[in-house]
Amino acid sequence: MTAVLVIEDDDRIRLALQLALEEEGYAADGAATAEEGLRRQRESPADYVLVDLMLPGMNGFDCIRQLRRDDDVPVVVISARDDTHDIVAALEAGADDYVVKPVAIKELSARLRALRRRARTVAGPAPAQFFGDLEISAEAGEVRRSGQPVPVTRTEFRLLCELAEHAGRVLSRQQLLSRVWGYETGDERLVDVHVGRLRQKIEPDPANPRHLVTLRGLGYKLQR
Amino acid sequence: MTAVLVIEDDDRIRLALQLALEEEGYAADGAATAEEGLRRQRESPADYVLVDLMLPGMNGFDCIRQLRRDDDVPVVVISARDDTHDIVAALEAGADDYVVKPVAIKELSARLRALRRRARTVAGPAPAQFFGDLEISAEAGEVRRSGQPVPVTRTEFRLLCELAEHAGRVLSRQQLLSRVWGYETGDERLVDVHVGRLRQKIEPDPANPRHLVTLRGLGYKLQR
């Protein structure tokens, strides 16, 4: 899901934007100051950043420059001022687009989509997580055991990614059903079956799993 | 020097825009109809196209779609109407930005510069990429297999480039539809068909692809 960070000091506007974005299918997060926004973006980077120009403390222009320095995330300015000088300054600072408040959410959404078409993803090898000799790369859609690709199916892959994302923590069958399958209710045995199939593929000795372990009465977890 | 093509039926506005752009350091060319603009762009491609929405004959939306089909040039709409519906439709058709007349030349110029940062065409020369014996030269618009040129069509080439640019990463059919065709919605099977045709040309054994591989339920990726 596409994540958007909204940096805007006016709580009402920020929350309204977040809500509207979520209705459009984005995952929206918010920050009230430039400093907080930068911290958020550093810690868990969103795919797009919306930023107001008039912020308490660090102003919007510096905020944009800072964002651009750290990261290549597309930045859209949301401002009440439609002065040419501001628009030029914001774009010059590194913003990708500039829309004037009040914003029509449909327009904003369309502009974000247009940006997505242009946004470059960083080159280089896709990042992977390691669990011993097990390698999971969500971006490459690939699982490897000691360097050798392991063919896994879509559901198995999603299941594995979900477990990897919460590495070391137990996930109940219920949680897995909900997160991987989207079932709020259903037969928990389904999880067992897929865990079993996955073990056949990724565990050296499927009967004595080393990474994908069962916690009786609780669920499953993936450990290093 | 950066070349801009202005498609606008009102002579006065078009000439004024051209003049202003030239003062900003661009080489500006003009066309009074969509048809003429498309022909111009095909014959001697500009780096940016500005297009009015209300044109005699072919309308602006179709003109944008057409431009997007042929090539990846950034398109900015210059329109007198600031209706959300028009803006969304234009961006949806493939435009990169939308500014409302009368335009401040400084703003337009800043928006063009912002686009240049994102635009792939100007993003910097992507020299030939190799995938085993497969060679893709985006510059030369050419594909070679063990040195021998392979005749690929325009869509096939753009599909291949898109996959090459994200080498080793999965791209969903949806992403490919959006980035190669500019469709935000459409039949995903279209991608299958073109992938199939591409395989016939670039894979030694199209039934067992080595480079252009399918990830069931996820999409396609190009690997070395």
Add this chain to the structure above:
DNA sequence: CGGTTGGATGACGGTTCGGTGACAAAAAGC
């Protein structure tokens, strides 16, 4: 130690997904 509960596993039918050939429309070339 027997009973009970929770987990593993193999088999099977229905469904989904991707590949492909045929075809019509559209574009490009002549």
Add this chain to the structure above:
DNA sequence: GCTTTTTGTCACCGAACCGTCATCCAACCG
């Protein structure tokens, strides 16, 4: 103008996959 190439749609097929079930096994409980 006409012909050829390219493109997008459709329908069909086969393989891969999914979910259910029944059965068996291991761990835990008294």
